[in-house]
Amino acid sequence: MEKKKKSLIDIVKMAFIYIAVIALWQISYWLLVEQFSIVKAYIFPSPLGVANSFVRLIENNLLFFAILSSFRKLLIGLSISILLGVVLGLLLLQYKFLEKLLKPLILGFQTLPSICFVPFVLLWFGLNDTATIFVIVIGSVFSICISVETAIKSVNPIFEKAARTMGANNVDVFLKVALPASLPEYIGGLKHGWSFAWRALIAGEMVSGTIGGLGYVLLIGRELLDINQIMLVIIILIIISVAIEKLLLGKIENIARKKMGQA
DSSP, X not given: OHHHHHHHHHHHHHHHHXXXXXXXXXXXXXXXXXXXXXXXXXXXXXXXXXXXXXHHHHHTTHHHHHHHHHHHHXXXXXXXXXXXXXXXXXXXXXXXXXXXXXHHHHHHHHHSOGGGGHHHXXXXXXXXXXXXXXXXXXXXXXXXXXXXHHHHHTSOHHHHHHHHHTTOOHHHIIIIIIHHHHHHHHHHHHHHHHHHHHHHHHXXXXXXXXXXXXXXXXXXXXXXXXXXXXXXXXXXXXXXXXHIIIIIIHHHHHHHHHHTTOO
């Protein structure tokens, strides 16, 4: 009971802080734009303007379909990244010469912004969803690969030794010991892969210019000099990112750690 009460108090405090920030933001807009004309309206968004943009995009169904379009491409691209990343990570673990040969390249590609690959995919695939999905894959697969390798390497070697003394072979050690023990670390790494994929998605949608997706709505806001629409999309991107990381991936990671006795 005491814990629930404390959580409720924390929620009220956070809500109060957010309301105060929004109120200060609106007052700043009113003073700088409407009263003293120090700043132009097209470069300074306001909470009311953002709210109006939200209502407008909801009424014409553009926001709803943009979110669906973005998530469709994200799920396809991230699924491919997870599959390729797991396979590549396991190959690096199994074959040391591949690790020496490919790991420096993988680390190098991981540090590159995904937008660097956009000119290539536009030439290869043109202005379509395939180009965006490819950018998602290339932007997240290397992070997932490194996460798989690091997670399995971080498993306590005592677990493997104990399994082998009980007669476990290589397959049993991997499937019944290394893989379950590395799962919490891998899920933690998957959160990084998700964040890379999310950023790559928006970059790909904006540069490819294909109709549909939050990146396209952001691009339209730029073309129309609608700073409120741009700000609205940014806020939505932040909310979705935090919600998925905290409410989905974070919960899964906590469950996995509790199963393994790490929390």
